[in-house]
Amino acid sequence: MNKDRYLTFALGKGRLAKKTLELFEKIGITCEEMKDKDTRKLIFVNEEAKMRFFLSKGPDVPTYVEYGAADIGVVGEDTILEENRKIYEVLDLGFGICRMCVCGPPEAEESLKRRELIRVASKYPHIAKDYFYNKRHQTAEIIKLNGSIELAPIVGLSEVIVDIVETGSTLRENGLRVLEEVCPLSARMVVNPVSMKMENERITKLIADLKRELSKEQKA
Ligand code: PRP
DSSP: OOTTSOEEEEEETTHHHHHHHHHHHHTTOOOGGGGOTTOOOSEEEETTTTEEEEEEOGGGHHHHHHTTSSSEEEEEHHHHHHHOOSOEEEEEOSOSOEEEEEEEOTTHHHHHHTTOOEEEEESOHHHHHIIIIIISOOOEEEEEOSSOTTHHHHHTSOSEEEEEESSSHHHHHTTOEEEEEEEEEOEEEEEOHHHHHHTHHHHHHHHHHHHHHHHHHHHO
């Protein structure tokens, strides 16, 4: 271990990053620079703790971690499953809880039951393909979209979608419903395999501190 080496964290932009920083603060890891909302800086340093943090698009977090540009990443389990990178998943952070589901209009339920050839729109083509081919044993045409997935069955692009459901309000407001659950999801901490060896002491301590804090919160 080199104590002068910075431990670099890649955080998925948005709600997960905010929650992660709140959790880190509770175990004494702060990054004041990051709190300035007007900053255009991309990377933030805590000199004392020898840690660096940067924000990236969620799907890029596993990439930075696999290549070792970040030692540690925090990202949703959905992204980890979709990206399928060579990284270690070390901790369930217990927030960002939602579900990956097959959703659609009520009439799509019949097509699913009959295992008809259907079109499936998703931001997660690998997860969708794995679910339909390997779990449901159903042939499906997977169509990759980049957002507002709920539009697809409404405008007739696909019969169903595979997407994240959190509160369910996007589905409700658009006349869609959950037809099947693919898997539950939450935010995870991931680690580069080489960093895990080289920085084992620091990373193991960080995981232990986070686990302690998370179980304290669960009991409260
Ligand atoms: C996600 C997801 C759903 C919505 C689910 O979209 O893709 O559309 O949130 O949340 P709900 O169940 O609480 O309504 P996001 O807001 O990330 O944007 P996107 O549609 O552009 O992917």
